[in-house]
Amino acid sequence: MPVNDSSVVAEIRDGNVSLGGRPVLRGIDLTVRKGEVVALLGANGSGKSTLVRTLMGLVPVSRGGVSLFGTPLDRFRDWRRIGFVPQRVSATSGVPASVWEVVSSGRLSRRPALRPLRKADRTAIREAIAAVGLTERAQDGCSTLSGGQQQRALIARALAGEPDLFVLDEPTAGVDLQSQQAFADALGRLIEKGVTIVLVAHELGPMAELVDRTVVMRDGRIAYDGPPLASAQELDLHGFVDHGYHHPELQARQSDHTPTVASPVDVPTGREPRP
Amino acid sequence: MNILGHDFVVRALLAALFTGLAAPAVGTYLVQRRLALMGDGIGHIAVTGVALGLLTGTSPILTAVIVAALGAVLIEVIREQGRANGDVALALLFYGGIAGGVLLIGLAGQSASTLNSYLFGSIMSISPTDVWVTVGLAAVVVFLAVGLSPQLFTVAQDQEFAKVAGLNVRFYNVLVAVMAAVTVTVAMRTVGLLLVSALMVVPVATSQQLARGFRATLVAAMAVGTVASLGGVLVSAYVPVAPGATIVLIALAGFTLAWPVGVLLRRRQRMKAPFAPTPGDLTDGDHTVVPEEHAHEHGEDCGHLAVPHGDHVDYVHDGHRHAPHGSHYDEH
Numbered sequence: 350m351p352v353n354d355s356s357v358v359a360e361i362r363d364g365n366v367s368l369g370g371r372p373v374l375r376g377i378d379l380t381v382r383k384g385e386v387v388a389l390l391g392a393n394g395s396g397k398s399t400l401v402r403t404l405m406g407l408v409p410v411s412r413g414g415v416s417l418f419g420t421p422l423d424r425f426r427d428w429r430r431i432g433f434v435p436q437r438v439s440a441t442s443g444v445p446a447s448v449w450e451v452v453s454s455g456r457l458s459r460r461p462a463l464r465p466l467r468k469a470d471r472t473a474i475r476e477a478i479a480a481v482g483l484t485e486r487a488q489d490g491c492s493t494l495s496g497g498q499q500q501r502a503l504i505a506r507a508l509a510g511e512p513d514l515f516v517l518d519e520p521t522a523g524v525d526l527q528s529q530q531a532f533a534d535a536l537g538r539l540i541e542k543g544v545t546i547v548l549v550a551h552e553l554g555p556m557a558e559l560v561d562r563t564v565v566m567r568d569g570r571i572a573y574d575g576p577p578l579a580s581a582q583e584l585d586l587h588g589f590v591d592h593g594y595h596h597p598e599l600q601a602r603q604s605d606h607t608p609t610v611a612s613p614v615d616v617p618t619g620r621e622p623r624p
Numbered sequence: 625m626n627i628l629g630h631d632f633v634v635r636a637l638l639a640a641l642f643t644g645l646a647a648p649a650v651g652t653y654l655v656q657r658r659l660a661l662m663g664d665g666i667g668h669i670a671v672t673g674v675a676l677g678l679l680t681g682t683s684p685i686l687t688a689v690i691v692a693a694l695g696a697v698l699i700e701v702i703r704e705q706g707r708a709n710g711d712v713a714l715a716l717l718f719y720g721g722i723a724g725g726v727l728l729i730g731l732a733g734q735s736a737s738t739l740n741s742y743l744f745g746s747i748m749s750i751s752p753t754d755v756w757v758t759v760g761l762a763a764v765v766v767f768l769a770v771g772l773s774p775q776l777f778t779v780a781q782d783q784e785f786a787k788v789a790g791l792n793v794r795f796y797n798v799l800v801a802v803m804a805a806v807t808v809t810v811a812m813r814t815v816g817l818l819l820v821s822a823l824m825v826v827p828v829a830t831s832q833q834l835a836r837g838f839r840a841t842l843v844a845a846m847a848v849g850t851v852a853s854l855g856g857v858l859v860s861a862y863v864p865v866a867p868g869a870t871i872v873l874i875a876l877a878g879f880t881l882a883w884p885v886g887v888l889l890r891r892r893q894r895m896k897a898p899f900a901p902t903p904g905d906l907t908d909g910d911h912t913v914v915p916e917e918h919a920h921e922h923g924e925d926c927g928h929l930a931v932p933h934g935d936h937v938d939y940v941h942d943g944h945r946h947a948p949h950g951s952h953y954d955e956h
Contacts, residue, residue, distance in 0.1 A: 443655045457786075489836060
């Protein structure tokens with residue numbers, strides 16, 4: 350497919366990534382088109398986080414190429430079109446920072462250095478904070494927020510830049526249900542505006558109904574790429590989970606996208622019953 | 625006696641004013657990066673720079689700026705590599721700096737009192753040229769620290785986000801390192817190389833107690849630094865005490881006053897925070913509270929099957945598991 354196709358938002362071709370000499374991504378081909386909502390699923394260590402970090406240019410490819418909006422990554426300068434929510438546990442640092450200040454750094458890609466905030470910047474920041482439901486906490490320090498609220502502040506920071514491509518690395522990990530719902534609603538409004546979304550997730554939760562394409566990562570390769578899967582059983586039917594285990598002891602391992610279905614008497618996997 | 629009638633006091637106050645503004649401004653970014661002691665390390669390295677200046681007969685301030693900036697960039701490189709033993713590498717650099725300085729000063733034939741005036745400051749004997757160098761460099765540092773604060777704040781807060789926002793993260797990291805080196809050298813005459821880190825960090829620690837936002841912390845730290853610097857010079861103009869040490873002690877006294885206030889404020893903040901939903905709600909944050917009333921407490925012989933679950937025991941109750949949680953049971 351031609352690279353200058355204007356509907357291609359992000360593309361990685363034959364992407365190989367090694368971290369510390371260990372191959373993490375192998376032969377990745379992924380094309381994200383305008384308006385798609387792509388969920389990247391996979392077990393821990395399957396490379397889904399590395400894949401989005403590669404797309405953002407945070408991890409170099411050892412072979413293959415990445416392009417954003419049709420421009421190869423090393424020549425890409427239009428960072429204002431991208432909103433990134435990195436995977437992290439908190440929005441705090443060594444010095445107190447208010448929600449408003451953290452969110453306002455999302456405007457930096459649109460602001461020249463040494464200039465004060467313009468009216469459009471302030472409006473965008475206020476709207477981004479409102480979109481995640483933190484208006485009343487805007488002047489409070491980030492360290493006084495709960496984990497879920499901090500994550501919402503980081504999402505608002507990416508929203509403030511009014512991006513065309515929104516990339517989120519595990520945005521709802523460790524976030525309470527109420528915040529997850531608020532967040533899914535905010536995403537829904539973005540999708541209506543035609544924003545392209547790439548989402549790394551462990552569990553989709555309330556976001557599941559927004560997704561229109563699922564990519565499942567497995568051992569650094571793309572194991573499935575297609576319409577959203579209703580359940581892990583469907584994944585099994587398609588033969589994407591391979592049953593010929595070389596290590597029978599791993600067979601009981603739950604993959605992270607498999608809902609726990611167990612009798613109440615079963616001892617949760619990975620934990621030995623106490624004597 | 626009117627102390628402002630003396631030129632040397634006016635010069636000292638001018639140098640103190642600008643040092644007091646610049647040191648906390650840079651210090652805020654160092655504290656934000658959790659590199660509070662970087663100023664101290666640069667101060668150690670600058671000793672070698674001063675000694676080189678004395679040995680070669682050039683201006684010690686000039687050589688100190690160059691050596692301190694090189695050292696600061698080297699620290700930044702070591703930090704960026706993210707080696708597990710990065711702090712050991714920094715320690716090697718620090719002590720190499722101070723040992724080299726002492727050795728070179730000996731070779732230059734300078735007395736210990738010359739070294740002392742750089743280690744602990746000698747603001748009362750600052751020359752007119754030094755005042756203008758101090759004012760000029762400090763003004764540049766303050767301009768950059770305040771003017772580029774959105775960029776510097778974002779880079780220190782979240783490097784990955786800053787990179788994806790299109791900021792040149794390495795440039796800003798090196799900029800902060802060089803600004804810190806310049807500030808250390810500027811403050812060398814005011815508080816001395818061994819105490820400069822205090823003037824960079826203590827005002828920030830003080831303003832952190834009261835401020836909720838970054839900009840407020842930055843501005844308040846600069847105010848605290850200025851008050852401490854001017855106060856220290858004024859006190860030492862009347863009382864025979866070392867100005868550098870007085871400046872640092874006034875800053876520390878400010879922290880001692882602000883700290884209990886900060887503790888009280890934070891406690892009030894926590895009291896004002898709304899209570900977590902009561903167990904009456906079925907969804908209580910991220911866990912589900914068991915709806916039915918319990919006539920008994922689950923225990924060893926309550927008749928319900930006990931299942932070990934991590935660090936606690938669940939009880940099987942009508943086909944689902946109950947885990948004790950305070951005064952109620954959660955569904956597990």
